Amino acid sequence: MADLRASVPEYDKEDGEYKVKVICLGDSAVGKSKLVERFLMDGYQPQQLSTYALTLFRYQTEVGGKDVCVDFWDTAGQERFNNMHPSYYYQAHCCILVFDVTRKVTYKNLPNWFKELRQYRPEIPCLVCANKIDDVDYKVTQKSFNFAKKHQLPFYFVSASDGTNVVKMFREAIQSAVGYKENTTDFTDLVMRELENLDDLSLSNDVDSGVDTAGNSAETHTDEADEEQAEGATGTT
Template sequence: MAEVVAPSKIVVSSSKSSSRVLKVTAEEPSTDSKDSTSIKVICLGDSAVGKSKLIERFLEDQYKPQRQSTFALTLYKYETKVKGQKVLVDFWDTAGQERFNSMHSSYYHQAHACVLVFDTTRKVTYKNLGHWYEELRQHRPDIPCILVGNKIDVDYQVTKRSFKFARANHLPFFFVSASDGTNVVKVFRESIKAALLYKDSSTDFLDEVMRELEAMDDLSSVQPVLTKEESAINEHSEPSSSIDT
């Protein structure tokens, strides 16, 4: 189970660039990079289904940052621990791009898991799931995807209905509410665990390359441990700093 560390600070930075970063840092002191791993979780679905509010509810209860429709991307950075390992999570939010019915390929690049959201109060958002799921699989055919029906607080009777999309595509499905918090934490904890499992077991060529690069970075940060004999040899073999004239 993921050990979620309570956020201690949120830093919001924005500029004329097309992206915004919200950073949630943990109270615990940071550890070396070799003791941590990074994952990317993306959110998909129609505009106004509550993707941003779900992430914000998970990160900071009742947190409501100001939004600008000109932003093309909102990136939420989050730290947690899973089985004692520090995990750095990037939650990517569409921030309005979905209104164009398509996402740029860079949005999907190196994603490790997806949270696919529809609005239980608007049938059209459910009907459009097929479009988003097809686009996801074009770019990331194998990453785990969790289906989420949001806004159940409007009418809890909707939880008695059967939604065939999840079953037809073999997806885990959760009813959630960004308003009252129902199942929000569970969904994102599951997405983190699924992303970690995918990253560790992926056979995708680019994923394998990224794992090799991360391993090389870890090795480069490790200093070799010399025996006393090797240290003595190195000391005698080092050139003198003085210059004879």
């Protein structure tokens, strides 16, 4: 349990490195991993957190003159259990919602994914992308898909196979993630950020009892989160 805290990145801590977390969501075999791989090509360092049934791709870039470290979270097949573990959504700054234009059911399942996303992250930017357009001779790009319009989400026709719009879509996802992190008004985010900073304070300084209490409560909160994640990951509960 102790090393879980070390291995799972924190995204709201202000410890010098500016980090954002972008998650991919959607049905099995819609091409989520293929899209991330196409964007990163060889310049990525995949990190398999096996206890968590997820894959992390780390990417360094610059947004508005600032160095940003982006972690793309990929489900590693977790979607087969129909819903994702809460830790997948935890602290995410942006979501890429993917469906497969060759399979209607993956489009019809978008509302379920979106609903689950909104339960955990009510306000983060979410992009919708229609993958595998090369597979149907691009004919599908003449059609408009109402799901994105209805929820006012940016929409992209992409192909992980020939690369169409993949880079554009990911760049915009990263920008939205940074934009969200800068301007979040989400209550949970603000509370988490306060707690993280208090946590740092109590560890690094001698503080009076008042702050110390707050520090302890932050500590407790984190431990609880870890426990919860560990249980889900091993699947023993």
